[in-house]
Amino acid sequence: MDATAINDSGAGRSAASITLENVGKVYPDGTVAVGDISLDVGAGELVVLIGPSGCGKSTILRMLNRLIEPSKGRILIDGEDVSRQDPVELRRHIGYVIQNVGLFPHQTIRTNVGTVPRLLGWNKKKTRARAEELLELVGLDPARYGGRYPHELSGGQRQRVGVARALAADPLVLLMDEPFSAVDPIVRSHLQEEFLRLQAAVRKTIVLVTHDIDEAVRLGDRIAVLGEGGRLQQYATPGDLLSNPASEAVSQFVGEDRGIRRLAVTKLRDTMRPVGQIEEIERLPTVDVDGTLYDALGVMLTSDALNVVVVEDGTPVGTVARSALFDVPDERAAAPA
The missing domain is CATH 3.10.580.10 (CBS-domain)
Known part of the structure; x- marks a missing residue:
């Protein structure tokens, strides 16, 4: 099946670059979630944000689609400042996948996947066709699963539906917040493998948050290691990160067995x-x-x-x-x- 088939503006839309320029987030009580980060993500690149708990990974992700507004700095998607765009309209063109999926429990799987196309005004026939196309792309037979409800699917299957829903309007950018952490290790490994296959087909610009270094080196084109206060410690390819940690803190974070991990990504x-x-x-x-x-x-x-x-x-x-x-x-x- 052609992964770049029907979409609202023609087949095969390109991915978008992302630029963070001195972005920071400080809450009114003085808590520094993100101190100051600058980052470039190339169009079609999968970048992983990783670091200890409380280092601002999810905050950065939510600032990209304006669920959280930054205290300073600029975020550009394809060169356009997101702060100048209507936030609701912006989010309709950015796919977002979260840990627990967030499917609507009383809607069928086909209807869940078609959520954003309906909001964008697609007609019923086109919305249904897109939903079935995406279900097939993520490995779920639409004839078998399209009419089911979320509670009738396994955790791994619901996660696939979440990815399909995020891709339904063919977004230029896909944000993923620990998307595979809620499933068991065997299912997780299989989902990662399927996701790599999917990304090879659709080639979206993806920013993915995880706390798992093995997941980061398996999925990422580049990895951003964050420290306390959301400060960037190192930004490198998986092989370079494992071969040349920028500091002792990064070395400790990626682990003493980084030599074996390096073999797995070389x-x-x-x-x-x-x-x-x-x-x-x-x-x-x-x-x-x-x-x-x-x-x-x-x-x-x-x-x-x-x-x-x-x-x-x-x-x-x-x-x-x-x-x-x-x-x-x-x-x-x-x-x-």
Whole structure:
């Protein structure tokens, strides 16, 4: 199915960039929720906000759609200052997914998904078609689930409906506040996998809040680590964050096992050596080119091998040595000038 099918303004709308310029939030009692943060999120990028409790993650998210107004600074979406836009109209064009979904209990799943299109004045036929398209996209058969009510679905299924509803009007930006934390670990892992598949199809600009570093490195294109008072500690790709923590505080937050996490986010395509550097490759175990160094390590340990052959459609395209697994080059040093 085409993920960029029907929408209100034509197929395939682009994503939007987000810019925070010295944004802060101080409440009347003097509580500093967010001190001063500047951040750029590229169009189509998935950025994760992570940090300890009380560091302002959710506050930042809510300032983006003006559920909370900042005390200072500017927030721009596609270069437009959100403070100059009608907040209700703004929110209708920003998808928002929360931890407990917030589905309307007395409405069917199909009606829940069509909420925003109805508010935007779409006709019934178009709204229904969009709702069914999105249910199919998130892996729920509309014929089977469209007429059901939220209480008739599992937690993981309700979370999928929440994502579908957030995407229904084809928003340029999607905000997600700990969207997978209310389900058990097995369902959570499956939802993360499905969400990555979905993002590859729709390529929205997404800002996602989580407290789970494993979720952050699995989902994020870049990760913003926040400290007390909503201050930015580091903003980097998952590989760079795990390889080069900017401070001792960041290092402690990402954990002592960050080396293993780094293997799980480092793509074989980016680290393999040419095939010709190892003889008799036909005797070596293989791993798919779309895998990670963690996948390569698993194959090595299972096969008791010091090297693996990286294959694409069955053809050798490179090799990886066990001795190189924990000596991954710094992404910044390896990047082209």
